Structures are given as structure tokens and as C-alpha cells.
Amino acid sequence: MEANDILAKAESLRNNLSTGFRDEIVKSLYTEAEQIARRAVKVGVNKKYDFDQKVDRLVTSPYAGLPIMLILLGIIIWLTVSGANVLSDTIANLLFGIGDIGRNFFNSLGFIPWWITGFIWDGVYLGLAWVISVMLPPMMIFFPAFTFLEDLGYLPRVAFNLDWLFKKTGAHGKQSLTMAMGFGCNAAGVVATRVIDSPRERLIAILTNNFVPCNGRFPTLIMLATVFVAASFPPALTSFVAAGTVVGVVLIGVAFTFLASWILSRTVLKGEASAFTLELPPYRRPNISRILYTSIIDRTIFVLWRAMQTAAPAGAIIWILANIPIGDSNLARAIADWLNPFGLMLGLDGVILLAYIIAIPANEIVVPTMMMVYLGAGMMIDGPSTNAAIFDLLVNGNGWTMLTAVNLMLFALLHNPCATTIITIYKETKSWKWATLSVVMTLGAAFLVTFTTASIARLFGWA
Amino acid sequence: MTPLSWIILVIALLIAIFLPRVGGLAVYKSYRASQEREQVEDALKHLFDREQHGRLASPESLAGALDLPRGRVTKIIEDMETQGLLESRGAQLRLTSQGERLALHIVRAHRLWERYLTDEARMPLEKIHSEAQRREHSLTEAELNDLDAALGHPTRDPHGDPIPTREGTLPKAEGTPLTAWQAEGPIRIVHLEDEPALAFEQILAAGLRLGQTIRILDRSPKRILLTDGETEYRLAPAVAANVSVAALPASEIEKANAISLAELKDNQRGEIVILDEAVQGFTRRRFLDLGLTPGTIIHPELQNFFGDPRAYRVRGTLIALRKDQAAQVWVKPVQVDT
Numbered sequence: 145m146e147a148n149d150i151l152a153k154a155e156s157l158r159n160n161l162s163t164g165f166r167d168e169i170v171k172s173l174y175t176e177a178e179q180i181a182r183r184a185v186k187v188g189v190n191k192k193y194d195f196d197q198k199v200d201r202l203v204t205s206p207y208a209g210l211p212i213m214l215i216l217l218g219i220i221i222w223l224t225v226s227g228a229n230v231l232s233d234t235i236a237n238l239l240f241g242i243g244d245i246g247r248n249f250f251n252s253l254g255f256i257p258w259w260i261t262g263f264i265w266d267g268v269y270l271g272l273a274w275v276i277s278v279m280l281p282p283m284m285i286f287f288p289a290f291t292f293l294e295d296l297g298y299l300p301r302v303a304f305n306l307d308w309l310f311k312k313t314g315a316h317g318k319q320s321l322t323m324a325m326g327f328g329c330n331a332a333g334v335v336a337t338r339v340i341d342s343p344r345e346r347l348i349a350i351l352t353n354n355f356v357p358c359n360g361r362f363p364t365l366i367m368l369a370t371v372f373v374a375a376s377f378p379p380a381l382t383s384f385v386a387a388g389t390v391v392g393v394v395l396i397g398v399a400f401t402f403l404a405s406w407i408l409s410r411t412v413l414k415g416e417a418s419a420f421t422l423e424l425p426p427y428r429r430p431n432i433s434r435i436l437y438t439s440i441i442d443r444t445i446f447v448l449w450r451a452m453q454t455a456a457p458a459g460a461i462i463w464i465l466a467n468i469p470i471g472d473s474n475l476a477r478a479i480a481d482w483l484n485p486f487g488l489m490l491g492l493d494g495v496i497l498l499a500y501i502i503a504i505p506a507n508e509i510v511v512p513t514m515m516m517v518y519l520g521a522g523m524m525i526d527g528p529s530t531n532a533a534i535f536d537l538l539v540n541g542n543g544w545t546m547l548t549a550v551n552l553m554l555f556a557l558l559h560n561p562c563a564t565t566i567i568t569i570y571k572e573t574k575s576w577k578w579a580t581l582s583v584v585m586t587l588g589a590a591f592l593v594t595f596t597t598a599s600i601a602r603l604f605g606w607a
Numbered sequence: 608m609t610p611l612s613w614i615i616l617v618i619a620l621l622i623a624i625f626l627p628r629v630g631g632l633a634v635y636k637s638y639r640a641s642q643e644r645e646q647v648e649d650a651l652k653h654l655f656d657r658e659q660h661g662r663l664a665s666p667e668s669l670a671g672a673l674d675l676p677r678g679r680v681t682k683i684i685e686d687m688e689t690q691g692l693l694e695s696r697g698a699q700l701r702l703t704s705q706g707e708r709l710a711l712h713i714v715r716a717h718r719l720w721e722r723y724l725t726d727e728a729r730m731p732l733e734k735i736h737s738e739a740q741r742r743e744h745s746l747t748e749a750e751l752n753d754l755d756a757a758l759g760h761p762t763r764d765p766h767g768d769p770i771p772t773r774e775g776t777l778p779k780a781e782g783t784p785l786t787a788w789q790a791e792g793p794i795r796i797v798h799l800e801d802e803p804a805l806a807f808e809q810i811l812a813a814g815l816r817l818g819q820t821i822r823i824l825d826r827s828p829k830r831i832l833l834t835d836g837e838t839e840y841r842l843a844p845a846v847a848a849n850v851s852v853a854a855l856p857a858s859e860i861e862k863a864n865a866i867s868l869a870e871l872k873d874n875q876r877g878e879i880v881i882l883d884e885a886v887q888g889f890t891r892r893r894f895l896d897l898g899l900t901p902g903t904i905i906h907p908e909l910q911n912f913f914g915d916p917r918a919y920r921v922r923g924t925l926i927a928l929r930k931d932q933a934a935q936v937w938v939k940p941v942q943v944d945t
Contacts, residue, residue, distance in 0.1 A: 158760060159772070166759065166891075167882065171900040178922075197908070200925075206912035304927050308913040311929060317916070342889065344728070414730065420932060421893050424909070424918055424925040 196426050203301050213302055216293065221327065221394075222387065224286040225362060231281035239273035263463055266523035271459015271509065274524060275451055278508040282359035283447060286328040287439035295430040299324070303422055313402050314409025316345035317420060319352075323401060326356035327394075329447045330561055331568040333358075338572075344413050348405050350569055351582050354561040355400040355589075357393065360507040364556045365390050367511055371531050371538070372549040389553075397557050400589065412581070450564045454505030459524075462502055462513055466522050476517050490591060491551035491598030493542070500555070505563045510556070518542055547601045551594045558590035645744045646683055647692070648713050649673055654693060654702050655710035659777075663699045708775055712751070715771040716743040718764035719754050725765040726758065726888025732765060733811055736801045758888065767798030767817050767851065782851030785823075785831060786844050790854070793822050798851035806846045813840050818884040820855065866940065868905065868919070869933035876906040877938030886935045898922050899936055 202208050243265050250261040293299055299321050307317030318340050326333030333353040340346040357365060369389035374382040465476040476498065484494030499513040512524035518537060519525065527534045538544040560583045561569070570579040624631045653672040657664040664672075670680040684700065687693045692706035702710060720739035724730040730738065746754065752773055755761075762778065764770055769778035782797040796819045801807045815821075815833075824839070825832040831847045833840040842850070865880040879901050882894055898921050899905070908925060909918035918927040928936075 167895060167900065170895040171902065174898055174900050174903075200909050200918075204909055204911060209912060300927075304909070304911060304916065304918065307916050307927070307929070308911065311915070317927075341893070342729070414734070420916060420927070420929040421897055422916070422927040423897070424927060426925075 192426070199427060200301070200424070203298070204305055209305050213305065216298075217324070218391070220286065220289045220293075221391075223289060224282045224327075224359065225366065225387075225390075227285045228281035228359075231284070232277055235280060236273070236277035239277055240270075243269050243273060259467070262467060262522070263460065267460045267463025268456050269459070270524055271455045271457075271462065272452055274459070274512060275455035275506045275508050276448070278363060279360060279451055279506070280444070280448060282362070283328060283444045284440070286359060287332075287443045288435055290325065290328060291435045291439040291443075292430050295428070295435055297425050297427040300422055300424050304424060307420060307422070309402065310405070311420070313405040314345075314413075315348045315352075315405040316340045316342065317422060319345070319349040319401075319405070322349045322353060323356045323398070326353045326358060328359060328443070330354050330356065330358045330565040331450060332443050332447050334565060334568045334572055335446075344409075347413055347573065347578065348408050350572060351408060351578065351585060352401045352404045354565060354582065354586050355397045355404060355558065357397055357557050358507070360562065361510075361556050362390070363508065364510050365393055365553055367534070368549050368553050369393075371534050372546065375531060375535060393553050393557055396554070400558065404585065404589070447564070450567070451506050451508075451562075454563045455509070458502060458505040458509065462509070462516070463523060465502070466516060473520070474522075477520065480517055489598065490555070490594040491547045491601065492555060492594065493544075493548065495542070496548075496552055496555070500559060503562075504560070507556075507562050547598060547606065551597055554597065555590050555594050558586055558593055560587045560590070641744075643683075643686075646673060646675070647687055647690075648709070648744055650683055650687065651692065651702070651706055651710040652713050652717075654700055655707065655714060658702060659780075663701060665698045665700060666695075667698075669700065711771045711775050711777060712748065713743055714777070715755075715773075716746050716751055718768060718770040719751065719758065719761070721764045721766070722758055722761045722770070722887070723754065726761075726890075729889070732816075733804075733808055735765065736804070736807075761887070765817065766801050767796075780851075782853045785833075785842070785847040785850040785852055788823065788852050793820050793855055794852040795820050795855050796850060797853045800849035800851075806849050809846050810842070810850060813842060814838060815840060815850065816885065821852070864939065865937040867934045868928070868936040868938050869917075869930050871905075871907060871938055871940065873907050873910065876904060876941050878941050879903045879905060880937045880939050883935040883937060890932070890935075894936070897926055898924070904941065905936075905938065 203212055246269065247261055247265040250256050250265065302324070303317040303320050306320045310317050310319050319337075321339065322333045322336045325336040330353050333356065334350050337346050337349040337353070340349055366386060369386040370382065373389045374385040377385045462476075465479070466474050468475040470478045480494035480498045482494065483497045487493040487495075487497045490497075495514055495517045498517065499510045502513055503510045509524060512526065515521075515527040516524050518541065519527075528537055538548075560566075566579050566583060569582050570576060573579065622630070625633075627633055650669055650673060653669055654664045657668065666677065666680055666684060669684070670677050673680065673683075675683075684693070684695060687706070688695060691703055692709065694701050694703060717739045720742045721735045724735040724738055725732065755773060761770060767782065769780055771777045780798065788794065796815060796817055799807065799810055799815070799817055819835055821833045821835050821840070823831065824834050828844065831842050831844060833842065866877075868877065868879075871877045879899060881901055882891060882899065886894065903921060905919050905921050907917050908920045909927075911917065911927075914930075916927045916929045917933065918925050919933075920926075
């Protein structure tokens, strides 16, 4: 018989099939598999099964379930933030040291013009070094810790616990996992949405992932929380107040995720909350080498590589902006002044907006870029070394108020995804439409919220 | 402005208007053409629908169905006659065989789209008709065959209407309107008419759904009273006429003795009898992949503290299902051997 004959025959036979024949096929496959398994596998008394059940009862119980979840999340974030601090300094010293050597070498050659040296070492290289030193350490801690919980089998239980909330907003319980991943990096969070098998819910998870602040945005939040909020508390409490403020901002972000999911599932992504099936695998002892491989190779290196591709050009642009003189100032300052009225309207200022425009490739460089413009420097720099000096520079030197600090935190939380994340959204959805929507939606939320808080604060005379 | 810039502006404007394919005029023309084609196709559907119900369409009924003025409808009828799609005899319009073939294509597209929107995109039932109405005009025969294959060659649309086969035959619609059903005993809802939309929304709002097993409790000229064993439904006869029912097939009788997985108590064990017919496409595949096949023993093991979802033990694996998913799996409680 020819292939076409067979197809024709199948076509004609198909009409005689009963509607449930697919169910029958699967059923017979399972029966066969069960028979094989019965011959090959002996089932004895299973102690591990009882233990698993006990653990499951505990982690999903009404009283212990939520606290356990919050405590674990708290521990991971605390580990990441405090551990990264130490590592960041070490890496920064090392990389900036290399930069100094390179610059000195270029200078000692004598024939290389200053602007080539500046462009390469204070622009491109500094951008790269800065992003690596701020980004790498938290990821090196966060991703293994996250992968540990994943490997342990705990994460599906989180999805199980929180699903009712997501169901209410028309989303999928597994979105809680992609959000948790978002703390590490939003681009990784977007990739992680592959675990959500229904397209509508997956798109919701992709589009809202950015409302979870990633590692790269933590430095901004921590700096503001320490300098502005914690400063009015006794020194012993500083770190706790700062941490509490950051947690508060994170919770606002979570609230926005739910709000955005709810709005999306009633507008552009209309539809029922759909099939929710979630496997809760048995707990198992985490496999350290697999954890290291997944977290370092698949996640950290992947994200870092994408970030480096965008950080280098950003470093170049920043340097150019800071080194093209206009009058007795530079181009960066001029653009910031031009943006200033709009910035003030949002309770921010022109420099902040400029920093966020340049920092689209990587949020890690927002603070150093701001400091660069405020201090009139020719390259990205750390701010003053003490909190009091930073406070003085921002408030007395550049007219910041409490409103500026609060709104910058909100803006850092809500604003558009970084270039890496936008590209990842495009790659995951294969559509510029969704990538654009993710930018428009977040930016719209950021403008709306900061404008509202600024207007309210001014109305009541707070700012 | 200088004269030169005026000239440039005018030239640019002319180009924007007259550029082939992307110019304003071309875009408007292709918009008009596609609009006309859609009107013709909607007219075909109307004629076909009338003939299915043993009546012939008239220019008046067509004007009503398309919601267009008489003059426009007359023009459409003339166009369709020259294309050989219909014959008009006085006030009666009849499809030619070519017209019928095209009408079947549109009906097939509409119903396959409805199936897709329900099974794969999982749109709510009251939204799919208008969405399918928009999409039915866009597919070629080959694309439609692909869609058909991707959906697994479904035979009924989500309202219970038969879907024409690729050979162009339309299986007979089953069921009797609720108002005409006389026999006693449990019956099954096999069709919910989606037009008019208002009546359809009332049916859905009452909580009736396709595949549901019901019993007629009482009928009077003012209302028909139904029950599914738990809830009582009250329908006006005009609305009830849009619900078609049939005798229970064998699987339904099995289902009648079963309860849904969602109703299974925490300490009960159940044997899966059948997956509800309302679950199709993506969700059904997922259920089968997870091993929720008939004959499987299943029992609830873990309760979320908000009551939903609940996790069930199946073949040694723990699987969480939301309540509305669990409600689509029919089980028979079995004795616990302790």
C-alpha cells in the first residue's frame, strides 16, 4: 500500500472510532506499565512515605505553613544580601584594581590619547566591572539556595499553599515559584515560567514577574532604606529597620503582582483560571553537585553573560555622556536638567530619571550613575563612604526630601524591566507585542504611582 | 512654509494615499473587500441554518440576521447569485451546491474555532461564540484541516452541535428540545443553543451545562422545573426550548452512581469511573498523562488550608488539583481495607 492509501484508510476508519478511544489508549498504556512494575518492583513497608506525609502535613498546615514559607524566604534574602556585601567588596577591589593597572599601562605608553583610555577603562571596562561585582555575588548565593529548596522538593508545596490566591487573580499557583526566582533575577524568573503549562497563565507570570525586585535593584532599596528610613532609629536597630523597609517594599511589589495579574486576566488575557495540576514529588536529599551545576551554569552564568552584553555598551554611553562638555558642565548634567521638571512632577528628579534611562541595560548601575552626575564626576563612582555624608549630599546638596526617597523606592520597584529581561521576554514569547506590553505596563504603573504619591504629599504639605 | 515644502508635503500625502498595498486607499479597499466577503459568508451561514431547520430564507430574514438595510442586502443577494452561490425564487432564497459547500466550510470553521477556544484557550463558554464569529472568516481549507487534526478531529462543538467533516458531510444533530421531551427518568443535556445570546446567558446563569444529567420535576405553561439531584433549576419555556436533551448513554448511567472527586471525603478512597465529557483537549490530555484513567484507585491526602486545592495520591504520586478540576473526575467510593 502507498502512504496515501494508508492515510485515506485511516481517514475513513477514524469516523467509526468511539469518542473515548484516546482514554482507552492511555488506559492500556498504564495497565501495561503497571503489570511490568508489579513483576519488577517489590513494595514493602515504607517508612519514608510516613515521614513524607508528616512533613507535608506540617508545611501545608494552617498555622505553620505560611510562617515556614516566610521564614525560609527571609533567610534566603538575608543570606543573599549580607553574604553578597562581603563578596562584592572583594570582587570590586579586584576588578577595579585591574582597571587601575590597565589605565596606568595605557598612560605609560604615552601615545594613546586620554579619551581612548577613558572610553575603554572608565567607560566600557568600568561598566562591566561594576555590573559583575554587584550582580555576581548575590546570584552566587541566591541561586544555589533557591535550587536547594527546589531539589529538596519543598517548592511545589509553596505553590500548593498559595494557589488559592493566584486562582482568585486568574493566575497559576506555580507563579509563586517564578516570582521567588525573580528575587534572584527577573530574566531567570521569566525563563522559569516554562514550568507553567498553560499559555495564558504563563503570559501573566511573564508580564508580572518584574514587580518582584531582583538582586540588581536591592542595592538601591537598601541604600535608601539605610540612609533615609533607618537613620532616624538608634544605630543598634539600623540593619533590622533597613531590612524591614526592604521587606515592606517587596510586599508592595507582591501586591502589585496580584493586582496586575487580576487586571490582565480580565482584559488582554481574558479567560478562566484553567487547569491546575501540580505534582508534589517526594522529598529527597538534595544532590549538591546537581545544585551547583544548575545554579551556577544554567542560571548564574546565563544571566551574567546576558547582562555583560548589555552592560559594556551602557558603560560606554555613560562615559560619553559624562565627558562631552557643555558650557562648564557636561552632557549628562544637561540632559538631567532638561528632564528635571518631569522628574519633579513624579516626586523624583532629572538625575534619577537619567540614571534609569541609562541603566535600562542593568539596574545595578543606577546608584553609581546617580552619584556620578551629582558629584559632577567623569565616570561612575561610589557615593560618599558614610550614610550621613550620602544624606548630606542628597538632601542638602541636591534637594532631596523624604518624598524623593520613598518615590525612588517605588520607582525602583515598579519601573520597566531591564534590557536583559525584555530580551528574555521576547525570546520566551517570540513576540515583540508582549515584550512591549511588559514595558508599557510597568512604566505606566511606575509613573502613575509616583505621580499619585507626589501629588498627595504635596496636597498635604508633606513635601 | 516655503512652496517647496508644500510640494513635498503634497507628494508625501499622495504617496501615503495611493501607494499600492500599504497606502490609505489600498488598505481601505482591502478592508471593504474583506468586509464584503464576511457579509457574504454570514449570509451563507444564515441560509444554511434556515435550510437545516427545514425552512427557506428570504431577503427579510437575511436583512434581520445580518442587521443590514434592505438595499445593501439586495446587493449582496445579487452578488451571490452572479457568483453562483444561491438561487432566488421570488422571495425565497436557496443555496446552490457550491453555496452549500462554502457554507459548510464556514460552519466547520466556526465550530472548530469554538472547540479550540474552549479546549485550548479555555475561554468562558458565553464568550466563544462572538470570538469564533470573528475568526471563522480567516482560514483556508488546508488550515482548517490542520486545526481539525490538532484538536483531535472533534465531532461536536462545545454547545453540542455537530461539526461538519472535511468531506463536507454534517452529522445529524441529536437531542429533542426540553419543551418537547415527554419520557420519564434521567436525561442528559446534549445541546445548548447559543443564539439568541440572551437566552444562552440565562441558561448558563441558571447553572446548566452540556453533558449534565437532569430530571424533569414539573412542567407548566409558565415554567419547567428541573433537578440534577441537588439543585433545582427553573426555566421559562422560551428559554427551555434552547436546551436539547437525549436519553442517557451507557457511560452516563455509570456516572449516575458515581460522585465527583471533589465530593470524595478526606478519609475515603475512590475508583475512577470516567472523566467528564466537558473536559476536552489540553486539560483531558493532562489528566490522562497524570494517570487519572478509569479504574485507577485515588484518595485525597493533603488539604490546603483554604480548602482548595487538594492533593490526591494516585499510583504512589501526589497530585494537587483545584476543586473545579476535581469536579470533572467521576469516582466510585470503594471500601478501605485496613
